[in-house]
Amino acid sequence: MPELPEVETTLRGIAPHIQGKSVVSATVRQSKLRWPVPEDLNDILQQQNVLSCSRRAKYLIIRFQTGILLIHLGMSGSLRIYRNGHDSEAGKHDHIDLVFDDGTVMRYHDPRRFGAFLWYAGAAETHPLLAKLGPEPLSDDFHADYLAQAFQKRQSPVKSALMDNAVVVGVGNIYANESLFLAGIAPSRPAASLTRPEIELLTEAVRGVLQRAIEKGGSTLRDFVDSEGNSGYFQQEYRVYGRHNQPCLQCGHPIEKSIIGQRGTFYCPQCQH
DNA sequence: CTGTTCTCCTGTGGGC
DNA sequence: TGCCCACAGGAGAACA
Numbered sequence: 001m002p003e004l005p006e007v008e009t010t011l012r013g014i015a016p017h018i019q020g021k022s023v024v025s026a027t028v029r030q031s032k033l034r035w036p037v038p039e040d041l042n043d044i045l046q047q048q049n050v051l052s053c054s055r056r057a058k059y060l061i062i063r064f065q066t067g068i069l070l071i072h073l074g075m076s077g078s079l080r081i082y083r084n085g086h087d088s089e090a091g092k093h094d095h096i097d098l099v100f101d102d103g104t105v106m107r108y109h110d111p112r113r114f115g116a117f118l119w120y121a122g123a124a125e126t127h128p129l130l131a132k133l134g135p136e137p138l139s140d141d142f143h144a145d146y147l148a149q150a151f152q153k154r155q156s157p158v159k160s161a162l163m164d165n166a167v168v169v170g171v172g173n174i175y176a177n178e179s180l181f182l183a184g185i186a187p188s189r190p191a192a193s194l195t196r197p198e199i200e201l202l203t204e205a206v207r208g209v210l211q212r213a214i215e216k217g218g219s220t221l222r223d224f225v226d227s228e229g230n231s232g233y234f235q236q237e238y239r240v241y242g243r244h245n246q247p248c249l250q251c252g253h254p255i256e257k258s259i260i261g262q263r264g265t266f267y268c269p270q271c272q273h
Numbered sequence: 274c275t276g277t278t279c280t281c282c283t284g285t286g287g288g289c
Numbered sequence: 290t291g292c293c294c295a296c297a298g299g300a301g302a303a304c305a
Contacts, residue, residue: 001298075298112282114299156276
């Protein structure tokens, strides 16, 4: 499940291989993703050069002369680079190929099809999906003052608030769980009930846990190229996520699981208050 | 506004 | 051991 660190790793994995290159063809084998993939993607992209690759929240943005590709990996999406397209036969869930002028293929793979592959004839900043997103968690705009203000009137569980993209982007279920554990805060607490010191701890926990995961991801970059395997994403070790009934790594008390906002929520009742 | 529920989809795993 | 069904999850949309 690609969280922000995996998306960032994907960006770093694909960018050097497609930057500046020209699209020879685009093949769409399955257009039913979260939103329909443009049927005329080939007509749109042919002959266009990749001007830049970037990321906003968990969206990848590939900029061309006349617009941008907006790619979201959803739950199970991945992008792979193949240096010789004809060497790699498309598998069951290989939905989209972009073939470049030097033979490089960028392939979108997504079994559950929660992802998105959209074309937008405009600048990224004005796209509706990106326009009202909160700050990037690793940017200077994400700090305790900001979070305190954002939480001020929120009665919803702090975990839900943390996962709200209008508050801060890129904090999915896994890292929301992990951050709250690191900050020693119970996930069910109303966001507005957090004290200033707790908000400071939480801000640093979010930043730290994502930063460390991105650093780990760096070592797996080669997996994005010419890889036969399909794991792709690094297996991070989690302190609470998925550790229901296992002993807390800090105090030994069994990790508990509950449901908050329809999502599995893991926490140590002894370490988090 | 704020908060909650629904929805898309398929591979995995827990239960029997 | 084998089968089957519930579950998991990002996040926008719809709704109260």
